[in-house]
Amino acid sequence: xxxxxxxxxxxxxxxxxxxxxxxxxxxxxxxxxxxxxxxxxxxxxxxxxxxxxxxxxxxxxxxxxxxxxxxxxxxxxxxxxxxxxxxxxxxxx
Numbered sequence: 001x002x003x004x005x006x007x008x009x010x011x012x013x014x015x016x017x018x019x020x021x022x023x024x025x026x027x028x029x030x031x032x033x034x035x036x037x038x039x040x041x042x043x044x045x046x047x048x049x050x051x052x053x054x055x056x057x058x059x060x061x062x063x064x065x066x067x068x069x070x071x072x073x074x075x076x077x078x079x080x081x082x083x084x085x086x087x088x089x090x091x092x093x
Contacts, residue, residue: 006041008054011072015040018055018066022046025077026065032080038087040067 002057006012017033017040019026033040045052045064055066060074068085075086 007043008050010058010068010074011069012041014072016068017042018045018051018068019064020044020046023064023092027079028066029065029078029083032083033087036084036087069078 003013006014006016015033015038017026017029019030019042021044030042032038043051045055045062052062055064056062058068058074059066063076065075065077067078069075069086073086075082078086
């Protein structure tokens with residue numbers, strides 16, 4: 001179970017990915033993070049009404065995946081290249 005302090009915040013202690021099971025971009029980002037062994041929390045906005053509202057507020061409409069990083073940056077519907085660059089920057093920090 002995810003630490004509830006990491007949910008619905010723009011400064012979580014871990015990477016949080018807001019997604020759904022049916023979204024192709026979500027599946028791609030999930031597969032990328034799994035393949036690269038990136039520790040993260042995943043929240044299905046289709047099953048969590050508060051998460052849906054949080055993503056709607058962040059993205060001004062619901063766009064997924066929305067990935068929130070501990071440094072406060074947010075990637076919305078990132079490509080694998082964008083996600084890789086961000087994760088590489090985190091590793092180098």
